[in-house]
Amino acid sequence: MTATHESPPRGAVAPALLVSAILLLALNLRGPIVAVSPVAGAIRADLGIDSATVGLLTSLPVLCFGLATPLASALLARLGVARGVLVALGVLLAGTVVRSVGGLPTAIVGTLLIGAAVTVGNVAVPVVIGRDLPQRAGAVLGLYTAALNVGSMITLSLTVPIAGATNWRIAVASWGLLGLASAALWWWATRRAVAGGPAAPAGTTVAGPVWWRRPVVWTLTAAFSGQAFAYYGVTAWLPQLLADERGMGVGAAGTASSVFQVAAIAGAVGVPVLLRVVPARVTVWVVAAAWLTLPLGLLVAPAAWAVWCALGGAAQGGGITVIFSLIVRQARDQAENRRMSALVQGGGYTVAAAGPLVLGALHESSGGWTVPLLAVVAAVLLLAGAGTLAARR
Known part of the structure; x- marks a missing residue:
């Protein structure tokens, strides 16, 4: 059959720099979601909602992981992986801020934006690793998975102290700074691909079924x-x-x-x-x-x-x-x-x-x-x- 082949990014990518960008990205793919858990009581009291409603702020992103993956795949196909992840990090930052600035409606909207952005990252990372780091794929996937858990642990550990010194809104929104750092490093690691735009598809023949x-x-x-x-x-x-x-x-x-x-x-x-x-x-x-x-x-x-x-x-x-x-x-x-x-x-x-x-x-x-x-x-x-x-x- 004839399949669409996505060419690798233009120009060589330094493996160490790319791995660093992937691991910093991973810290952002679970942390913003679990950030609300340790301050759930403060959120419930401030917004005047019950525990079940607070639970939506952590369960909705997981539902997005399932339902939004076709859109995430289409976005990455249209923009290319490098640009697609940068767009997702921008949406992640916007969602993190929106979730913290208003009442329940804005919290829900921000949560959905976070879920959609993280979905793009979920789909993109295995593609990047398989394409640009094929000889190190297993090891990098292991480090990536570990970084997902590290991101959750860091967020769960530090959100309460930050909230104690400020309030829950600032504490939850502050994790957007990690997203900014990730966007900067991701751009630096993939800048040739970003500057060149999405790679033009080339035809290739692959034996076997659709x-x-x-x-x-x-x-x-x-x-x-x-x-x-x-x-x-x-x-x-x-x-x-x-x-x-x-x-x-x-x-x-x-x-x-x-x-x-x-x-x-x-x-x-x-x-x-x-x-x-x-x-x-x-x-x-x-x-x-x-x-x-x-x-x-x-x-x-x-x-x-x-x-x-x-x-x-x-x-x-x-x-x-x-x-x-x-x-x-x-x-x-x-x-x-x-x-x-x-x-x-x-x-x-x-x-x-x-x-x-x-x-x-x-x-x-x-x-x-x-x-x-x-x-x-x-x-x-x-x-x-x-x-x-x-x-x-």
């Missing part, structure tokens, strides 16, 4: 759906589960559940090493096995919750890394890389947006945490099965 008919596209979508559903469901309910099952206070449970987030760095860095020494399908099995220790461990030995949170956290960091690595490996050209990335993330994040709701409903209907944890087991088994199929060359 990209969206390839089974690997749909198995990767299913695998990422299982990974993302488990991650967002556990992230939303782990503090409450620990409070209920271990008798922890709300604050202590929140701090304890941070183990799940911090450990992701180990998985994100470790999976690229595994991919170099064992087949991809074995890496998928290792990730899935570690993931399963969290729900099963909490069911049979909840006293060892710290061990299960650490293993599950490492697995969730490794899960996203191995899936993105498989996208880069399985895409036959750069246009297909972008389209596969958009479809896999769009489908996966749409499913993920239902994770907190589904686990909450199961907890409410069953009166305990056994059924929700079994739902997490099912999601991880989907990751394992579909990921194994996708890892076949």
Whole structure:
């Protein structure tokens, strides 16, 4: 068939500079979203809204990740990746400011702008890595995943002190400065591509079926759906589960559940090493096995919750890394890389947006945490099965 091939940017890009730009960009792809969590009480009191409405400020961006990916892919195809990311960072800055300056309507509008901007970054990064850093793709994807978690941790740690010295509006808006720094470094790293505009498409012949008919596209979508559903469901309910099952206070449970987030760095860095020494399908099995220790461990030995949170956290960091690595490996050209990335993330994040709701409903209907944890087991088994199929060359 005839496919559209996206040429690499004009002029060589210094790998170290580009990696630095990717990692600084990653700090902006989760931090602005979670910034409202530690000051949710102040936001609720100031805007006169309830807890469920405050929750929209963190759940709406995840829904954007799913629904806005076709638009993100189209934007990147039209403008080129370099310009598209700069536009997204501009929208991210605007959304961060708008969210902080008015009442509930402007907060919702700003949140949607942030979600749309982050979606563009989500789709763009695997494309850039696969195109410009193919020999280092696994390692850079691991560092990128780790940086996503670092961005969340930095934001969660510093927003409250900033709010204490100022107010929640300034604290939440202040993270726009990180976006400005990222835009400056991204422009510097990709300035030749930005100056030259989007690369002109060139025709190329790729043997095989139309990209969206390839089974690997749909198995990767299913695998990422299982990974993302488990991650967002556990992230939303782990503090409450620990409070209920271990008798922890709300604050202590929140701090304890941070183990799940911090450990992701180990998985994100470790999976690229595994991919170099064992087949991809074995890496998928290792990730899935570690993931399963969290729900099963909490069911049979909840006293060892710290061990299960650490293993599950490492697995969730490794899960996203191995899936993105498989996208880069399985895409036959750069246009297909972008389209596969958009479809896999769009489908996966749409499913993920239902994770907190589904686990909450199961907890409410069953009166305990056994059924929700079994739902997490099912999601991880989907990751394992579909990921194994996708890892076949």
